[in-house]
Amino acid sequence: MIPVEEARRRILAGFAPTGPETIPVGQGRARVLQAPLHARRTQPPADVSAMDGYALRAGEATLGAVLRVAGESAAGHPFAGSFGAGEAVRISTGAFVPEEADAILLQEDATREGDRITVNEAPRPGRWIRREGLDFAEGQALLEAGRRLSARDVGLAAACGHAWLSVHRRPRVAILATGDEIALPGDPVPPGGIVSSNSFMLAALLEANGAEALVLPVAPDDPAAILAVAQGARGCDLLLTTGGASVGDHDQTAAALGRQGFKLDFWKIAMRPGKPLIFGDWRGLPVLGFPGNPVSTLVCAVVFLLPALARLSGASAPGLPVVSARCTTALPENDRRADHLRATLHRDVGELRVTPAPVQDSSMLRTLAESDALILRAPFAPALEAGAMVEVVDLAGLGV
Ligand SMILES: Nc1nc2c(c(=O)[nH]1)N[C@H]1C(S)=C(S)[C@@H](COP(=O)(O)OP(=O)(O)OC[C@H]3O[C@@H](n4cnc5c(N)ncnc54)[C@H](O)[C@@H]3O)O[C@H]1N2
Numbered sequence: 001m002i003p004v005e006e007a008r009r010r011i012l013a014g015f016a017p018t019g020p021e022t023i024p025v026g027q028g029r030a031r032v033l034q035a036p037l038h039a040r041r042t043q044p045p046a047d048v049s050a051m052d053g054y055a056l057r058a059g060e061a062t063l064g065a066v067l068r069v070a071g072e073s074a075a076g077h078p079f080a081g082s083f084g085a086g087e088a089v090r091i092s093t094g095a096f097v098p099e100e101a102d103a104i105l106l107q108e109d110a111t112r113e114g115d116r117i118t119v120n121e122a123p124r125p126g127r128w129i130r131r132e133g134l135d136f137a138e139g140q141a142l143l144e145a146g147r148r149l150s151a152r153d154v155g156l157a158a159a160c161g162h163a164w165l166s167v168h169r170r171p172r173v174a175i176l177a178t179g180d181e182i183a184l185p186g187d188p189v190p191p192g193g194i195v196s197s198n199s200f201m202l203a204a205l206l207e208a209n210g211a212e213a214l215v216l217p218v219a220p221d222d223p224a225a226i227l228a229v230a231q232g233a234r235g236c237d238l239l240l241t242t243g244g245a246s247v248g249d250h251d252q253t254a255a256a257l258g259r260q261g262f263k264l265d266f267w268k269i270a271m272r273p274g275k276p277l278i279f280g281d282w283r284g285l286p287v288l289g290f291p292g293n294p295v296s297t298l299v300c301a302v303v304f305l306l307p308a309l310a311r312l313s314g315a316s317a318p319g320l321p322v323v324s325a326r327c328t329t330a331l332p333e334n335d336r337r338a339d340h341l342r343a344t345l346h347r348d349v350g351e352l353r354v355t356p357a358p359v360q361d362s363s364m365l366r367t368l369a370e371s372d373a374l375i376l377r378a379p380f381a382p383a384l385e386a387g388a389m390v391e392v393v394d395l396a397g398l399g400v
Pocket residue numbers: 177178179181182194195196197198199242243244245246247248251273274275276290291292293294296362
C-alpha cells in the first residue's frame with residue numbers, strides 16, 4: 001500500500017493539459033483559458049460621465065451660478081462642438097466628457113429653465129468623471145492562462161473586446177462499470193444484482209468539473225467483454241473503471257486490460273475507503289480503476305480524480321479545499337490507512353462544527369448523500385476527545 005500523497009503525485013504525473021480550442025465568448029463560463037487574455041481596448045476609451053447631468057467648469061459652477069446649455073453629449077453621441085465661458089453641456093451617464101469640462105453637475109443639483117441651469121450645489125473639480133482607462137487599458141493582461149472562467153470573467157473578456165476565447169478542450173472521460181451483478185438504472189436487475197450508481201455519480205462529478213462524461217455499457221466479469229467495452233474509451237483522455245479492483249476471483253479489470261498492453265503504475269493505497277485503487281496506462285490512455293463500493297469510488301474521485309481533472313483541464317492550483325472544524329464526537333485512534341469519514345458540517349455561533357456519520361460503511365450511498373464533508377484522519381492519528389479540531393473537506397464546495 002502506498003501513501004495517499006505519493007499516489008496523488010504519481011497520478012498527476014500521468015496527465016498533461018488538453019490542447020486549445022476556440023469558442024464564442026458567451027460559452028466561456030467554467031472553461032479554462034489556454035492563453036493569457038489581454039485587453040483589446042481601453043475602458044472607458046475617454047473620460048466619461050458617471051451620472052446624468054451637466055458637464056461644466058467647476059470653477060464657474062459656484063452656488064447660484066447660472067450657465068447656458070450649449071449642447072448635448074449622449075452615450076455614443078459625443079458633443080461635437082466646443083463650449084465657452086458661462087456654458088455647460090447636457091450629459092448622460094457613460095457619455096464622453098467634453099474637453100473643456102472638469103466636473104459634472106448632477107441633474108438633481110440643477111434647476112433648468114429653457115437653455116439655462118442654476119447651480120444648486122457646487123461640484124468639486126473631477127466630480128462624477130470616470131477617467132479614461134479607469135477599468136482597463138489596451139494591452140493590459142487581465143486574466144491569466146489556467147484560470148477557470150467565472151460569469152464575471154466572461155463579462156470582462158467581452159468588455160475588453162474578445163468575441164472568441166482560446167480555452168483548453170474539455171477533458172473527455174469514459175466510465176466503465178464492471179460486474180455481472182450490475183444493471184443500469186431502469187434496466188432489469190439480475191438476482192443478487194445492484195444498480196450502477198457509480199457510473200452516474202462519476203458522470204455528474206465530471207460534468208460539474210468541466211469534463212465530458214461518456215458512460216460505456218456495463219461489462220460483465222469477463223476479460224474479453226471488459227476489453228471489448230473498454231475499446232469505446234479510445235479517443236478519450238481518461239478511462240475510469242469501477243469494480244473489479246480488489247482481490248476476489250471475479251476482480252479482473254487490470255488483468256483484462258493487461259491482455260492489451262495495460263501497464264500498472266500502482267495498485268492499493270493506504271486509505272479508507274478506496275484501498276484497491278488502480279492506476280496505469282493502457283496504450284497511451286491513463287486508467288483509474290476505482291473500487292466498486294460507491295463511497296470508495298466517490299472518495300477516490302475527490303482525492304485523485306478532481307486533481308487529475310484540474311491538470312487535464314489546464315487549470316492552475318489543483319488541491320483539496322481543506323478547512324478546520326470542531327468535531328462534535330470523540331474519534332478513535334486511526335490505523336495505517338488515511339481515513340475519510342463521511343460527516344455533516346454546521347455552523348454554531350460562528351464556528352464550523354462537524355459530526356461524523358455513526359456508521360461508516362463504504363456501500364452506504366444514503367449516508368454519503370446526507371454528508372457534506374469528509375473528516376480527514378491521517379494514518380495513526382491519535383484518538384481525539386469530542387470538541388477537538390479536525391481537518392475537513394467541504395464536499396458541497398467541490399460541486400460533488
Ligand atoms: N479479501 C479481501 N476482500 C476485499 C478487500 C481486500 O483487501 N481483501 N478489499 C475490500 C475493499 S476495501 C473494497 S473497496 C472492495 C472493492 O472491491 P472491487 O473494486 O473489486 O469491487 P467489486 O467487488 O466489484 O464490488 C464491490 C461492491 O460494490 C458494488 N459495485 C460494483 N460496481 C458498482 C457500481 N457501478 N455501482 C454501484 N455499486 C457497485 C458491488 O456490487 C459490490 O457490492 O473489495 C473489498 N473486498
